[in-house]
Structure formats: C-alpha cells, structure tokens
Amino acid sequence: MSNTSTLHRSTPPSGILGLVAREPFVMMALVMLGLVIGSAILASWISSADPLSISPRFRYRLPSSEFLFGSDQFGRDIFSRVLHGGQISLMVGFLSAVLAAFFGTLAGLLAGSFRLIDQILMRVMDGLMAIPNVLLAVAIVSLVGPSLVSIVVAICIPEIPRVARLIRAMVLTLREEPYVFAAVSMSIPRWKILLRHVLPGCVAPLVVQFSYMFASAILSEAVLGFLGVGFPSEIPSWGNVIAEGRTAFQRAPWCILFPGIFLSITVLTVNILGDRLRDLLDPRISASRAR
C-alpha cells in the first residue's frame, strides 16, 4: 500500500472535535446507539400512544402524522410499539449476547488451554449445541414463566457452544505463541495468562460473533414468541412487532420496516463499535490504520 500520501499528512487536532474528525463513524455510531437506547428508555414520554391499546378502526394505517410508523392489524401505533419494544429487545439482545459471550469465552479459554478440560468440556458443548432453543424455552418457561430471564437463558445457552468453539480455536493457535511461553516462564498464573495474553487475541472474531448474537437474539425472541414461548405477543418487542407483521408482509410492509430499521441501526452501531474496540486492542492495527 502506498506511503506517498503520508508525505503530506497534517496531524489531526485533539480533543472531542478531533475525535469526531478522526472517528466520524465511531461518533456517529455512538450518537445513534444513544438515540436508540434513549428512545427506548424514554418511550412513554416520546410517544403518548399506548403501545397495547387496540383500536380496530385503525387497522393497517399507512404511516401518517397520526401514526408516525403506521398501525398494525389491531390498530396499535407502531411508532409507540417500536419505541417501547426497544426496552425488551435491547435487553434481550444485550443480555443474551453478553452472557453467551461470557460463558462461551470462559469455556473456550479453558478448553483451549487444558487438554483434559478440552476433552470433557467440548463434548458437553457438542451436546449442548444439539438442544434446540425452542425446547429449552418451553422447559424453562414452564419453570419460571415467560420472563426476560427465561428467554435470555433459552436464547443464550445454545449460543454458548458456538462462542466456546470459536474462542477455543483461537486459543489453540495463540497458546503456541512465544509470548505465551514467556508469560508461562514468568510463573504468571494460568488464568491471568489467559486473560491478558490469550484473550485479547481472540477479540476480533468474538466481537463479530457478539454483534451477530446480539441481532439474532432479538430475532430469536420473536421466533420464540411466534412459537408461543416468548413474551406475550401483546407486549411490544421489535421481534414481536416484526413477527406480527409477517402475515401482512405484502399488505402492510411498514409493520416490519420500522422495527427492522431500528434493529439494523442497532446492529450497525454495535458492529462499528466492535470494530473500533478490536482496533484499540491491537496497537499494530491502529498504527497501520493511521498510515
């Protein structure tokens, strides 16, 4: 790649403005994520319409000043449902992804570094992977009722083996790195080596997996709802709104479009921020990026 352009490169300004100038995408992502989260938290203030209230007279209205995002089959205000839906969806997406990433990483690190654990743990993971989340959801829901907890658990458990395998794969290569040997030779406890020297090397694919899980959790929540083991369909979540719009796909596409846009924006921002996080953790990349 060319170095000539670097000949005349002015140093960028520092401070917040500098950050914006240097990282326009990151800033944009932060602002958008802030807006999405904010709109979910402040949903009741922003939209006066009750997301649950049914008014059959206003079935499938086009987006208008009255119904900003249109209305659904029961005449509920999609704008309000999407805003309120953010509360559940963001929680489900975030919690499922975080939990799956956490436990998966833990399992992957352990399996990648201890031969015996690898044998046992990864077989457990193979088994766990085979259990459909719907079945888990049915069982868990029956134990604790449909709640954030049951749904998050049902969604994240089958994801754990995936993360675990990914991390394990990375660990298998990273553990042969001389700097890991160097750390071992300094008698640093195993778990610290894993955290400090091995884990950062796994971040890149993990971040991708995370953003994927984040989105897919939100959609899975809808599938679970569709199958009767998610949140009650009257309770708005992006997934529920999208799932309910499914039958009206051709007739009232706005039922899917708006929650879809919110979901996409969130996924996009998570992706951008994830990319940035990865860069921060790898100084060599930041260096070559600045070129």
Next chain:
Amino acid sequence: MARLIFTRLLAAIPVMLVVATFVFLLLRLSPGDPAIVIAGEHASQQQIESVRMALGLDQSLVVQYVLWMSQMASGDFGNSVLSRQPVLSLIADRLEPTLVLATVTIILTVLLAVPMGAIAAWNRDGWRDRVVMTFAVIGFSVPSFVIGYTLVLLLAINAKLLPVQGYVSPFADPWGSLRHVILPAITLSIVFMALISRVTRASILEILGEDFIRTARAKGGHEKRILWKHALPNAAVSIVTVIGLGIATLISGVVVTESVFNIPGLGRLTIDAIQGRDYPVVQGLILVFSFVYVLINLTIDIIYLIVDPRIRY
C-alpha cells in the same frame, strides 16, 4: 490422528447418553404431553386420560426412562407417538432435503463470503469494506422470512424464473432440485455470508498486522497474493470454525427458511415434534444431532491440524 478420531467417536457415546437423559428430563419438565396433543383441543378430560394410559404416560418417570433406555440399547429409536411411524425413518426422510439445502448454502456462502471478507479487510475503511459491512448488517438484522418473501416475490412470482416452494430430490431431478433449492439457499446464505465475511475480515485484519506480511510484500508480485496466500491461510482457523458452526446450524435449525420455502427438513421436524410433544421423535432427533455435531466438530478439529501446523491437541 487415528487416535483422535477413535477417542472422539468413543466420546460420542457418553455425550449422547447425557444429552439423551437431559432431553428426556427437559421434555418431561415441559408442560403438555402427547396425550393432550393427540386428544386435541376439543377433547374431554376423560378422552385425554385414556390416550395417556394407552401411551404409557401414566407410568412413573423412572419406568419410562428405563423403558426408553432399554429400547435405545437395542438400537430402537421407537415410533412417533403421533403418526406412529418409526422415528428413524421420519428422520431419514427429512435428512436429504436438509443436507441438500445445507450443502448448496455452504458452497454458496463460502465461495462468496470468504472473498468478500478478505477484500473488505484489504480495502479496510474503503468503499468495498463499507459495502460488506452494510451487507453484514442487513444479513444480521433482516429476518430471514423477509429476505425469503422478497426473493420469492421478485424471482418466483414476478419474474417466474424459479418455483415458489417445495423440494425435489436431486436424485430424481438434479436440475429441478437445484431450481427449488436455490432461493432458500440464497436466503440462508445471506445470514451466514454476513457472519463469515465479518469473521474473515476481522481475522485477516489481525494477520495483516503481522511481520511476515512484510516479508511477503518484499517478494514483489501482485499484492493480492498476500491476501490470498498469506493472510487468508493464517486466518483460516477462525474462518473454518465459523463455517463449521454454520453447517451445524444448517443441519439442526433453519425452521423459518424451511417454512417459508416449504422444505421438509429437519428443522421443521424438530419444531413440529416439540410442539406436538412427540417425545420419541424429539429424543431421536437430538441424539442424531449430537452425534452429527460430534462428527462435524471432529472434522473441524482435523482441519485445524491441516491449516495450522502449530496446533496440537
């Protein structure tokens, strides 16, 4: 290596045993039982009870478990409680569509996603990278039924190029089979392409920071070579992993796509069986899945050894 394969296959036995037990419990924990499903919505209590008795569901859990285990021990997966067909033949019937769909999807995905991810990494922050990112965001966040319906609307209904739905065996009609499977495969591959291209990009970026890339560059020749010959093989471990995981997903659960394109695959069988509380079918399916996963993961582990000679187990 022979040892690796042998021990893994051996290990599959306890895995399946544990999974079987776990699933047995999960199912019994779940409310609803096949008797209720069989008797139906309009059945009276007494009708339900008589069905329950006929199915042996009135026996204690332990008895049911022992019965099932002894059945399994003789290699008998039992019959569906609903349709009374042998579980294995039900699964076998659904296996082919699933495998065909998975194969086409994976080929499509890998052929496109890996180069896409690699080019995005190479073109970091350039327009190609942005295109791939946009694609990934769409792949992650657009529900597959939306993609499916849209494709059907455009290519099948409006353009009349392809059939709307259904499955045809490639052994009966290879061309027809491909025509049927192509839209669902595209639908599915969009999600996987998004994931795999992102992982490819991330891993390659990591590698591009390594010193040997400089050596490769010093050799001259076309720069792209560095991407394909040096960066990609070094990133292969994580890429192979995600591809493997993708295959696993394709085999067990692509219910939505199977539904949208009416493909009689394992995903739907699973959901139907769970919804119908068809205990033997669910148990049989999950056993099969866990065995298949052991195989897939074993294959991935063997591929690791090929793509990265440093890896030891």
Next chain:
Amino acid sequence: MDEPILEICNLSIGLNAPAGKEVVDDVSLTVWRRKITCLIGESGSGKSVTSSAVMKLLPGGLRLVGGQILLDGHEMTGANAEQLADLRGRVVSMVFQEPLTALNPVMRVGDQIGELLKIHRPKMGSQERKRRILELLGDVHLPDPPATLMAFPHQLSGGQRQRVVIAMALALEPALIIADEPTTALDVTTQAQILKLFRELMTRHESGILLITHDFGVVTEVADTVYVMQNGQVVEHGSAADILKAPQHPYTRSLIAAVPKYRFRSPLPPSDTPLVSAHDLELTYTTRGFTGRTRQVKALDKVSFNIDPGEVLGVVGESGSGKSTLARTLMLFETPDNGQLQVFGEDATKLRGQALRRYRADVQMVFQDPFKSLNPRRKVGLSLTEGPIENGVSKAEAVGRAHELLDRVSLPRDAMNRFPHEFSGGQRQRICIARALAMRPRLVIADEAVSALDVSVQAQVLALFEGLKNDFGFAMLFITHDLRVASNICDRVLVMHRGRVVEVGPTQTIFTAPQAAYTRELINAIPGEWDLTPAA
C-alpha cells in the same frame, strides 16, 4: 565499472504520531555494484528502518518525511504498486532482521521460497522450481533439504529459519540484497559459508550488497564500504579499511573500542552441589506429516552437563544442533524423552503445581526471537513489571526495577509506554533481557541474548549480567554464536553438534586447545583478523 545500484539521498523518516521526531534524519548512502556496503551503528539508530524504506516497506507507525531513494535508476519513494511488484524480490531483496517473524507460520518453507520463483519466473515448471528450491536450501547449508523443504518455520531452529530467509533473498539473484543482521543466529562456520555465498552472487551478477551487522569480524572480512549510524544519522562513512583503522567520528571510535577482545576468565572451582545437573537428556522431534514422510530430528542426544552455582556455562555449536531445545528443556517447555534433569536439587521434570510455579519464577529465559516473545498488544512496561508483580513484588518496586534495568540496558524509561513493534531489533532484545532479569532469577537462560546488539551496548549488557550475577548470584546458561562474547562471559563452554555434546570444559581450554574436530573447525572459522590471544 563502478556503478551505484542504490542511492539514498537525504532520507528522513519520522514517527506518525503527532509529536513525531525523526528516527532517520537526512541519511544519504550509496551501495555500489560488486561491493559490500556495511551499515553499522548503534542499536536503534535507524539501520533497519532505512533499509526497509528502500523497499518501501516502512513498518506501521512510521512515515517517510523526505528524501529520495534511487534503486537501479528507479525512484522508489514515488514508485507505484506495479513498479514495486516488479522490483521487489527481483531487483532488490531483503533479509529481515527477525527470521521467525519474517516467515509465514502456516506455509511450508519450501513454498515460501518457491513463491518468489512463481512470482517472478512464472514460466518455470514445478519440477524445475523444486530443483531450484532444493539447490537454494543446499546453498545455505540447511541439513536434509528435501525434509526442510516440507518443514514449517516453527519446526526449524533460529539459524535454520534465518537461512531460509537468506535463501529467499538469494532465490532470484537480485541486483541488490539488503541483509539486515543476516547471520546473528548462525554459527561461525555457517556464517562464513553464507558470506561466501553473498560474495559469489556479487561477482556473478554484479550485485550490490547492503549488509547491516554488529559483528566487526564480519565487517573486517567482507566490507568494502562502511557507513556508521548513530541516532538516525550517518555519522561517518568511508572505505572499510579507513573506518576500521582510523575512525574519525568519536562514536565510531568508541564503537570500535568496544569490540570485545578475547578475555578468558579463570574457571570457578567445581562445586559438589551443582545447580543444574542434566544426565543423558534425549529428545527427538517427530513431525507428523499428512503427506509423505515424517521428519525426525534428534535434537538432544545423550546430553549431560552441570551448571554450578554462580557459573556461566556457554553453549556454542552448529546452528540447529539443539541449543535452543536444550534451553527449552530446562524451561520445562519440552519434556525430554529420556534422561534426568536435576535443578536446584529437585527432579525438574516431576514438578507440579506450586513447586512448578516456584521453579518457573526462578528460571528465566531470554528467548532467541525477542519480538515474538513480547506480547504485541501490551505495552513494554506491562511486560516488564508483570512477572515480578505476579510473584509478590509490589507494583512500585516492580516499576522501580524496570526503570533501573531499562537504564542499564540503555533504553529510555519512556520505553515503558510503547508497544514492542515500535522498537528496533536490538532494543527488543534488551527489553527481553530486562524482563528476565527483573524476575531476579536463580538461573538465567540466555538464548542468543546479545546477538542483535551493537558492540558497545553488548558490552554494557554483558557488564549488566556480570554485575547482577555478583549481586544476586544467579547462574547462567549462555547460548551464543559469538565466540568472543562467549570468551568474555563464560566460565565453561559446552560445544554442541548435531544434538550431541562434543566437548565441554573451561572456556580457555576449549578455545586454545580444542579436542574435538568440530570444535577446531568452529574456532578456525571465526571471521576477521582478530587473533585469539587473550587481552592482557
């Protein structure tokens, strides 16, 4: 026909960071055809950076500030991708300083060499290519070329990897070879052969060679022109004879003054309770192959030796003779197939748990490949203090130790806040030394620990070892190719050849009255006209 192949004019290279100081400052340099131009100088003075600028391969974080580079008539600073694709490898090739990081870990070395041929000689058939690769591997004296061809970099010893990199540089017999410390990991015999290769190439193809080295033996033997760098600048240049005999610049003078002389230490009286006692260690690497043959290397073959408390045992020997393997075995990273290893009075191979942790804290190693042994994602400061802190030293003290050690290896304290990739090869090596010493170990294993250091820094580091050894009384296993260095620091020397100990004895005895044929060969191959008579 004196024709320059490379002309560097007023080259300046600066940091990318906002407060960018220039790491290469107005450097001009010319390499002539059929001449070997040596670039010597302080570690960290910008030699590697300058040379990589020639290929337009500056490491990330640096940028070209100004100047021109004319390579065989081509202006390199402005070259476009197409020109670069053609020039690199064919007209100019480079031996990078750190051979492990320079090789693709998942590609067979044969393929890595063959790649060059594929790129620039697309018409060459695969059979012919293979023949050429084998020939090259033979040229650089790699053992068993057909097996090496199929090996992966991590399966080779440091010197073997270095030779692979050299083979790559030679593959197309380019007009200019830039060799950045190409022989640091090579024993003197092999080094001599490699230098001969360079010279042959030069005469055969009228090539020019830019050789970066710290080894004055090499300079004396091969250099036609010498450039001396310090602090990013060329402080002096001229013909080799002039510079070596009559250096003008004070730095050059001090540098030449620092060239170590042979100086043998009187051996310590043998102790009854050796710190390390190895008996008949054996270790064979078996490389599984998916295809074809399995490669078996007997890296340790009945190796026995002792290290007494406070003693420095030098290990010299052919490249690939098992020295690093021995070091790794002592570190318990490899389990010997056979033999006993007693360290600190315990059977080291049986240590587990807490005892193992204690052992690890007590035995420290400076790895042969310093860059790879530093975590690229962590600032140097963290690497330096991590070990002590984890072993019960307070943070303040650990930082204190790190600062002190940095001072003593002549690195600025602000190095703590930088990442490993921002350092020169020699600087990284010093960081690794500091890291090992910060642990206050009882046994130090130094694998080519000073090979990338210029002689003055080398002298400092050796003094540091000496000083700390006196203060803390550690023993040392000192692996080196530089026999002069060995003579300066080792009490006894162990000579290895093909995995076997061919000779072990007091340094002076080995050097002056070698018994084994291999040892004699080794001593004879020492480059330069530096006689073996010990300094007064």
Next chain:
Amino acid sequence: QETVLKMVPNATLRLLDPLNTTAYVTRNHGYMVFDTLFSVDENSKPQPQMVDTWSISDDRLVYNFTLRDGLKFHDDAAVTTDDVVASLQRWMKKDATGQQIALILASVEAVDAKTFTIKLKEPFGPLIDTLAKPSSFPAFIMPKRIVETAGEQGIQEIVGSGPYRFLAEEFRPGVSAAYARFDGYVPRSEPANSLSGGKVAKVDRVEWLTFPDLQTTVNALTSGEIDLIETMSADLLPNIQDAPGVKYGMRAGTFTPVLRINWLQKPFDNVKMRQAVAAMISQEEFMAATIGDPETYKLCPSLYGCESPLTTDVNPLGMQAPDLEKAKALMAEAGYNGEEVVILDASDVPSFAGLATITAQYLRQSGMNVKVQTMDFSTYLAQRTSKAPVAEGGWSIAFGGWYGSDLSSPLSNLNLDTKGNDGYVGWSSDEEISKLKVDFARAATLEEQKVVAAKIQERANELIFFVPLGTYYQYTAYRDNVTPPISSAIPVVWGIEKK
C-alpha cells in the same frame, strides 16, 4: 393421464384415526376415506348415505336400517352389518353424544348382512342427526377386523369404504398425505349436497400438502404449484385478489372463537364475576379487531351458531357494546377486590391471535387485575386442564375455536358441558341444564327441540357457560382449472374436477 389434485388442508395431518382425536384435519381425512351411515345436507338435515332405507318404530325405540348395495371396503371386502355394528359400538365409546346414546342403548345388532337394528330403552330424538353429524367424532364405518384390533392407541390400518383410498406407504407426516380414487366406490345417485348425496371422485389422486407458512401457501397457489387451499383467512385475501388464474370463495362452515371461564377458582367461581366478563365482551369489537372485513364476519346471538336449525336469540351474549357500568356494578356486587385474572394465550395458533389481547384490554378497563400468560399450544392445552387456583398456576379465562357443526346442538356442544369437575375444561355445571338436555334428547320434533334449546341458552347465558366472540367465514381458494369445491361445512374433494 392421471389427474392429481394438490391441495393444502387446514392443518398438518399427523393422526390418522378420526375417533382418537378431535383435530379437524383428521376428521376431514376421515371423510376422504370412510363413509357414514347418514350425512347432513346443506340445511344440516340428515340424509341417508350408506343406508338405503330405514324405519323407526312408533315408540321411537327401535330403528331398522338397510345398507345400500355395492358398498365395499378398500381391501375389496364387502361392507357388512357386522362392520357397522362394530364401528358403531366403538363410536359410542368415543363420541360424547354417542356415549349418551350408549346409556340408553338396548342393543345394536345385525339382522342379516344388509340389515341391522338399534334398540333404545328410552327415546332419543336426535339419533339420526347424531349418526349424521359431522363432528366431532362422526360415526365412520370401518372394517370389523380393524375395529377389533384397535386398542386404546387407535386403529392400526386405514381402510374405509369412502371414495378415496389412503395411500399409507406415501404418508409423510408433516409433509404430505396422498389418496387415490377408490374404483370400487359406488356413489349414490343423488347429486352431491353438502356431505350428502353422491360422492363422485373426479380426480384420480389427491395430495394433501402441508404448508407451514400461510404466505407461502398463497404464493404457491398464485404460481400454480398447488390447486386448492382448503381454508384461508380473510387477511390473506388481498394477496390473491388480483392474482391471475386464482379464484376464491367463502366456505360454507363458520368458525366461532369462544371464551371459556374457569368456574372452579376465584374470582370466577362467582357467577356475578362471570357476568361482569360477559358484560365487557362485544362480538363486534372482537371481530373488527381480529377479522376486520365486515363481509367476512357475523355477530351471532346463538350459542348453537347461526347455521344450526336450533339457532335462537334469547338472552344473547356479546351483542351489545361493552357495558362498563354493568360490569362494575356486577363486580361490586360480587365483592371483587383485585384477585388476579389469568388469561391463557396460545400464541402459535393463528385463530387465537388477538383474543387474549383484546379480552385483557376490556377486562382491564373494567378494573380487573388481568395477567396474560402466553404459551405454546401444547402447553396451553395442558395448562387449560389445570384446576389449581390462579396463584398456583391455574387459569381464569381461556379460549377455544369451533366450527359451527360442533356447536349446533346442546348435546354435542361441549361448551354446554355440565359435568362440572369431571367435565370439559371450565368445569361448568348446572342441574337445570342437565335436565333440559334430557328433555332435548327426548324431544320428538325439531319444534320441540328448538323450545328446549332456547331454554338452555337462556339459562346458560345466565350462568355464562361460554361467550361466543363472533362468527366468521373462511375462504377457500383454488386455481381456475379446478371446479369450485362443493359447498359444505366440511371441506370435501368429491365433485371437484381438474382440467
């Protein structure tokens, strides 16, 4: 050339014995394969089908039947009265109305191969109607050998005497089922009229294909990959209205979602509370919200549905707008103080969509402490059988969906069950209605029956046995190269031609 009718039934066919499940799809499958002694015409009047002639004794206790000629099972065995007797005996064990007949049955016997008798101990007015009734367990006639070997698990072999043969080896549960025309079937000479008349199989082969996705079903019809969609909701009509080559029509049978209340547990053990619920229910609101298209739904004051000959409008429920005042007053009278009301919602059943949501909305308006519990259908069915108090996982309100034919008589309408603790979910019980049902059974004429039925409705709506939430039509859609299906409450394929 073989003609194949590819159609999509209303649900997935999994269970094959129509006397073992109440699933409508299995019943419909039954009508493909099996024949009945009597069947209903478009006015829900019983007409002879397998029976040729019959007579009733004056005391209405002895019935004589003669089978018509040419009846043959698919295994080529002739249909004999032995088969009929065995089938009826099994049916009387299974079917709710059949069980009532069994209670007063003196005997059912074959006289000869063609003739058999049913003797009762006391008169049972609707006997012929019951033999003809299309739900929930029609009195299908099966071979004796199969009936005898059917354990509790149901019949092991599907061999009937109907117009189509079930192709067992082609059955792929959850995917498809196939039927071939039974060449040995002799249809009646009368034209087909709803379920009665000549069942003339005009296509050689019928394939039932399962489609898990409605939109896809519609797409497949639009593109001509299938010929017929048996049942589709009005919601999807806009998707086919303009599609070339696609026709559609309203189906004869109506569908009625109903609300069931748990009589056993607080707060609805109190009749006032149940009345409060009923006061808040407006069929109009439910229909407008869930169906939308006013062409498609109807408000029906009758507990028997509006197609039943018994239909009546005495003391109707849900015909007025939600009456908040009345509900509040009733709740006050009942002394309601915030006990939790749990509404069960099966969100994977399309026909239930929105019911729980709307109910919850209105009940909340009235001040009830409402909680909606969402679950999958199997869980729902299990949950609905729980008699526990709400706090211990019980329920207060649940829903059901019925075709008109199931509701049409007080005897077969399960929602009017009075067996209480042992009865149908909701566990309603009332002495008076039990007695009225006996009266109904004894009533000799339709006029008498109507009077009793009205009384039953009056009483039932007093106590709130169940609340119908409106009635709506469904559609059937087909390609223009097939002839429109016969108009009948139960979808049948005989008479359909394919070009």
